[in-house]
Amino acid sequence: MVLMIICVCNRINCRSVREAVDSGARSPKAVQAHHGCKINCGKCTTTIGEMIAEQMDRAVPQMQVLAAE
Numbered sequence: 001m002v003l004m005i006i007c008v009c010n011r012i013n014c015r016s017v018r019e020a021v022d023s024g025a026r027s028p029k030a031v032q033a034h035h036g037c038k039i040n041c042g043k044c045t046t047t048i049g050e051m052i053a054e055q056m057d058r059a060v061p062q063m064q065v066l067a068a069e
């Protein structure tokens, strides 16, 4: 499995971002904090924000199924 580095400053990869979102992180700052880091240059914040939105979009249909049951 190829892991893409999302945050070069703090060496946070795509799997690490998803893990943080699964644990409740809902902002780039929260993703960084989940891994004990702080935003440095900020170049990753747009990508992390997009990844959070994508992951939340995927979670909504599952929640709707649960609500319908």
Ligand code: FES
Binding pocket: 006, 007, 008, 009, 010, 038, 039, 040, 041, 042, 043, 044, 045
């Ligand atoms: S690339 Fe994430 S803080 Fe610099």
